[in-house]
Amino acid sequence: MTASPPPTVADELRGVGLRVTAARVALVETVRAGDHLDVETIARGVRERVGHISLQAVYEALHALTAAGLLRRIEPAGSPARYEGRVGDNHHHLVCRSCGTVRDVDCAVGRAPCLHPSDDGGFLVDEADVTFWGLCPRCRPQDA
Numbered sequence: 001m002t003a004s005p006p007p008t009v010a011d012e013l014r015g016v017g018l019r020v021t022a023a024r025v026a027l028v029e030t031v032r033a034g035d036h037l038d039v040e041t042i043a044r045g046v047r048e049r050v051g052h053i054s055l056q057a058v059y060e061a062l063h064a065l066t067a068a069g070l071l072r073r074i075e076p077a078g079s080p081a082r083y084e085g086r087v088g089d090n091h092h093h094l095v096c097r098s099c100g101t102v103r104d105v106d107c108a109v110g111r112a113p114c115l116h117p118s119d120d121g122g123f124l125v126d127e128a129d130v131t132f133w134g135l136c137p138r139c140r141p142q143d144a
């Protein structure tokens with residue numbers, strides 16, 4: 001038995017049935033290296049890695065990668081969509097009302113759905129998408 005090397009991004013793309021392109025690999029690497037990046041920032045990172053790519057192509061690749069479960073899209077109210085590489089763990093987000101900073105916060109109980117509605121109306125609930133709003137350490141009043 002030989003230990004198999006950890007999967008590369010290309011392996012992961014193949015694993016979810018996506019064609020491997022330099023742009024898709026660069027996109028996954030950019031999002032994973034970043035922290036809840038918006039599309040403009042992701043496009044800049046991809047261009048630094050593989051040269052020119054249109055914003056439209058970045059949108060299309062993000063859509064395919066999100067649908068395939070390799071990336072996660074979050075969209076706090078009033079802020080542009082952000083993307084992250086941390087998927088599948090049902091974590092939640094703290095969002096600053098003032099500067100828009102987004103921080104990860106672990107799922108309250110460790111698995112989805114971590115919250116249950118007081119009345120589920122007969123729905124089979126499989127996810128609770130929680131956003132905690134407030135002021136980040138830099139924006140909150142210092143002597144409150």
Ligand SMILES: [Zn+2]
Nearest residue numbers: 096099136139
């Ligand atoms: Zn802030």
Ligand SMILES: [Zn+2]
Nearest residue numbers: 084086093104
């Ligand atoms: Zn996150």
